[in-house]
Amino acid sequence: MTSRDLALVLGTRPEIVKLAALARLLGPRTRLVWTGQHWDPALTTAFFTGYGLPAPHHRLDGVGGEPRGQQIGRMIGELSRHFAEHPPAAAIVQGDTNTAAAGALAAHCAGVPVVHVEAGLRSFDAAMPEEANRRVIAPLADLHCAPTRTAADHLLREGIDPQRILVTGNTVVEATLATLPDDLAARAVLARHGVTPENYLLATVHRPENTDDPERLARLLGQLGGLELPVLLPLHPRTQAAAASAGLLAIGGGLRPIEPLGHAAFLALARHCRLLVSDSGGVQEECTVLKRPLVVVRNSTERPEAVRAGFARLARPGPELDAALRELLADPGLAARLAEVPSPYGDGRASETIATAVRDRYPQHAPRPRGAAAGAADRQAVPRKVCQPPAGAWPTPRVRSLRSVD
Incomplete structure (x- = not known):
C-alpha cells in the first residue's frame, strides 16, 4: 500500500465508469478501495475488467444490500480502520453515492484530504438521498472538482473557498466516447x-x-x-x-x-x-x-x-x-x-485535468507511520496549492463570479 497513496474510494458501477480514466492516469499511485455497495460480483468484475482496471487493492465485504443508514455506518467504520492503517496522501470520491459520503467522512476523521469529483451538483430536493450525500461531502472536501460553472456557483454560494474549486468538465464524456x-x-x-x-x-x-x-x-x-x-x-x-x-x-x-x-x-x-x-x-x-x-x-x-x-x-x-x-x-x-449541440459537460479532458491537479496538490511523500497511533495530529500536513490546470484545459478553472455561464 505504501506506493499506492491516492485512494480512489468507489462502490458502484457508475463510479467505476467515471473514475477509470483517472485511475489509469494516476498510475502506480492509485489505490482502488471497493466498498461493494453494488454487490453483483459478475457485473462488478466485468466493469473492472472492461475498463482495464486491476482487482481492488482493498475490499469491504457484506455492505451491499444493507439499509442506507447501516450501510453508510459500516462503510465509515471499515474505511476509517483502513485509512488509519494505511494513510493515503488523499482520498478521492465521486458523485453522490453512499460510498462517496462514507469515504469522505472516513477520510476526514482520519485526517486525510478529500478530493470530490463531480462536486457542486444540487437538486435542492431534500427528499433525495443523493442530495443529502452531496451536502455531507461539500464541507469536508479539500479539492472540489466541479463539472460545470453552475456546479461551481453552488459551492461558492455555500461558502467554499474559490481556490479549492476546479472546473473540470465531467469524466463521463471521455468514458462515453x-x-x-x-x-x-x-x-x-x-x-x-x-x-x-x-x-x-x-x-x-x-x-x-x-x-x-x-x-x-x-x-x-x-x-x-x-x-x-x-x-x-x-x-x-x-x-x-x-x-x-x-x-x-x-x-x-x-x-x-x-x-x-x-x-x-x-x-x-x-x-x-x-x-x-x-x-x-x-x-x-x-x-x-x-x-x-x-x-x-x-x-x-x-x-x-x-x-x-x-x-x-x-x-x-x-x-x-x-x-x-x-x-x-x-x-x-x-x-x-x-447533433449540432455541444455537450455542456466538456470536451473529454476532465480526467486529465483532475489528475494534473491531484498530482500537483498532493505530491508523493515517504510512507507515513502505520496504525491508529500515527493519528492525524502526528502526520505531516499535505501542502495545499492553488489549483492550476494544464495549459489549454477546458474550462477556466479559477471561479471568481457567482454568475452562471452555462
Whole structure:
C-alpha cells in the first residue's frame, strides 16, 4: 500500500465508469478501495475488467444490500480502520453515492484530504438521498472538482473557498466516447434485442422516488407499455424487486424487461434509440454525448445543464410524462438539431485535468507511520496549492463570479 497513496474510494458501477480514466492516469499511485455497495460480483468484475482496471487493492465485504443508514455506518467504520492503517496522501470520491459520503467522512476523521469529483451538483430536493450525500461531502472536501460553472456557483454560494474549486468538465464524456461501440458492434447489440435504429425506446428506472411508490411505478410502467414503439427496460435489482412485489412484471404492451446491461451494450442501445426515458443521473450526462433526447422521470434534477441545452426534459409519471413522450416522439427534426449541440459537460479532458491537479496538490511523500497511533495530529500536513490546470484545459478553472455561464 505504501506506493499506492491516492485512494480512489468507489462502490458502484457508475463510479467505476467515471473514475477509470483517472485511475489509469494516476498510475502506480492509485489505490482502488471497493466498498461493494453494488454487490453483483459478475457485473462488478466485468466493469473492472472492461475498463482495464486491476482487482481492488482493498475490499469491504457484506455492505451491499444493507439499509442506507447501516450501510453508510459500516462503510465509515471499515474505511476509517483502513485509512488509519494505511494513510493515503488523499482520498478521492465521486458523485453522490453512499460510498462517496462514507469515504469522505472516513477520510476526514482520519485526517486525510478529500478530493470530490463531480462536486457542486444540487437538486435542492431534500427528499433525495443523493442530495443529502452531496451536502455531507461539500464541507469536508479539500479539492472540489466541479463539472460545470453552475456546479461551481453552488459551492461558492455555500461558502467554499474559490481556490479549492476546479472546473473540470465531467469524466463521463471521455468514458462515453471511449466505451461507445463502433457501428458494426452496435448493430449486433440491437439485433440481439430485436430492434432497429430509431424504432424503439430505452428506459431505466431505479430511483426510490419511482420504485418505492407502487402506484407511481405502476403508472410509469403502464405509460411505457402503452406506447406504439417497443420499450427496452434493463431491470435494476431494486426495480425488479419492487415490480415483482407489486405484480407489475407482466404489464405487457410494448414494454420489454431485459437483463442488466454492460456499459458498452447500454451505450449502443442508447445511441440508436428514438428516445431515452430514465431517472438516472449518468444518463442525463451521457445523452449529451450521444446526442439523444431524454425524458427525465423525476421530481427534480441536479443536472439542469442537460435541460437547458435541449437534451433532457423533466417530467413526472402521469400527464407530464404523457405530454413529453407525445411531443418528443412527434418531432422529426429533434435528433438532427441535437447533433449540432455541444455537450455542456466538456470536451473529454476532465480526467486529465483532475489528475494534473491531484498530482500537483498532493505530491508523493515517504510512507507515513502505520496504525491508529500515527493519528492525524502526528502526520505531516499535505501542502495545499492553488489549483492550476494544464495549459489549454477546458474550462477556466479559477471561479471568481457567482454568475452562471452555462
